[in-house]
Amino acid sequence: MVGTLINLSGKKIKKMITEKDVLNIQKTWGDALIKIGSLKDNRAVCEAEAEKVIDSLYAFNLGPVLFKPTRAAEDQFRGTKEGALSYFIGGNSNFPEDEGFALQPWSNVRFENTGIILNENSALAMGNYFFTEKGTGAIKKVEYSFGYVKDNSGNLKINLHHSSVPFTPSM
Numbered sequence: 368m369v370g371t372l373i374n375l376s377g378k379k380i381k382k383m384i385t386e387k388d389v390l391n392i393q394k395t396w397g398d399a400l401i402k403i404g405s406l407k408d409n410r411a412v413c414e415a416e417a418e419k420v421i422d423s424l425y426a427f428n429l430g431p432v433l434f435k436p437t438r439a440a441e442d443q444f445r446g447t448k449e450g451a452l453s454y455f456i457g458g459n460s461n462f463p464e465d466e467g468f469a470l471q472p473w474s475n476v477r478f479e480n481t482g483i484i485l486n487e488n489s490a491l492a493m494g495n496y497f498f499t500e501k502g503t504g505a506i507k508k509v510e511y512s513f514g515y516v517k518d519n520s521g522n523l524k525i526n527l528h529h530s531s532v533p534f535t536p537s538m
Contacts, residue, residue, distance in 0.1 A: 383485060383487050384485050384489070386485065389492050396424055397476030397477070400455075400469050401475070401476065402420075403455060403469035405472060413470075422448075425448070427451075429518060429524060430526070431446065432525070434451050437531060438466075442464065449461065456469060472501045477496060480493070488517045490515045491514050495509065495533075511531075512529045513529075514527025
């Protein structure tokens with residue numbers, strides 16, 4: 368948990384977000400995605416876990432969240448918790464194209480940051496993440512940009528999630 372620092376003049380200084388904070392939430396996000404997929408055979412438990420993950424990792428309770436999932440063409444931008452949840456686990460008639468990205472299932476998620484920009488109350492990260500399919504071992508490369516903000520307890524929450532398939536030039 369992030370604490371409050373006090374400088375020599377006695378004034379409170381908020382702790383700046385660190386690279387370690389960003390790496391930790393990225394690992395937590397990847398682990399959560401794997402856990403959701405591991406629960407796919409029990410829909411009620413899977414839904415409860417996915418909702419818990421979204422509540423704990425995304426900033427929907429703090430303000431707007433910009434969410435652009437990789438595999439969405441018809442409703443490609445999701446500004447609601449309902450839209451994010453549907454993307455991860457599918458089954459929502461409001462988002463019929465969603466099959467449940469987290470239900471693949473995946474055995475590993477690895478972030479490869481191209482860069483991280485740190486501020487006192489927000490951070491941005493961009494790069495590639497790699498999803499390993501459970502069973503086949505096939506690896507899917509996806510480009511991402513994530514934004515993070517601090518909640519009232521000093522924990523990072525995702526307020527920008529943009530994923531896309533790498534560009535393939537046409538012949």
